[in-house]
Amino acid sequence: MSKRLMLARLLNMFGVNFAVAKMKRNFLIVLNYHRIADHDHSTEFDNDVFEHSVDVFREQMVWLKQNFEILDEIHLVELAHSDNFELKRNAALVTFDDGYADNYTLAYPILKELGMSAIFYVPYSLIEDREVGWWDKISWLVYKTTKEKGNIRDIDLDFTSPHNRATSAKALHKYLKLNPYTDTKSIISELSEMLDVELPSVERQSKELMTWEQLKEVSDNGISVGSHSMSHRLLSQITEEEQSWEIKESKTLIESRLGKKVNTIAYPVGAVTSFNDTTKRLVKEAGYDVGFSFYPGSYKGKILDKFDIQRISTSSEFDLFKNEVVFPKIFF
């Protein structure tokens, strides 16, 4: 058992997290999810973006609703603009990135049933072109190849066991996250040839993503839809002009697709190195109210930087989840 889990179990035994969750701390935390898995979970795409089963997600949402005030986008924006916020109860905001179909088929019914708001962040071009992200294409190729070994850009690839395939996919994901986007398309087509695997058809890719109709429906029912850029490129890796296009164009086009104003953006990948000061300036100039990153953090009485609002990802283990949400400073 990990030290984190041991500490979590101990705190649970004494009901510490429960007591603290109920305690008024003027505390705000933002949670981020990507994919939820159904009961017969199997995927031909990137397995690492599935955080939880649908049962675990429900368990988390039920607990969160019991112990926190669940914010909607408007309320969050209000807090972000206040110099010193006063909350009646500790607050949480739920967000989803990337626009996967399961956000609509699995997460949305649970949120709706519990009367919880959330924000879904979508990369405009992926939804519009019915095309999954590069990380999913890489995983598709690596999971399907009948080759045993390979090498690309000095990365050794091994496909001789499920574990080795997963390790190879991770190594490629890491490389592509850190390298300029110009290389991404060529790597994917080179890999497809080298591994002798065809890329998924548009029809196949389309099934993984929400449609505009589904996004319209959720946006009419308590879920806000925000921008996750146009193409999910790392904003820090591209020119100012390209960043500007990713940030402004996605806002305009999502707004015209849904007939609603887009007020917030979540930066692709969202690590400290995935965006920069230029990103934040352009986001402000484009008229967004706030921008979300994706590395651990929480807030007490004040959001320090409304264009870098930190979000946490949660563990599936319920004991850990409760502590991560209540004591993020200790558990991350």
Ligand SMILES: [Zn+2]
């Ligand atoms: Zn993303």
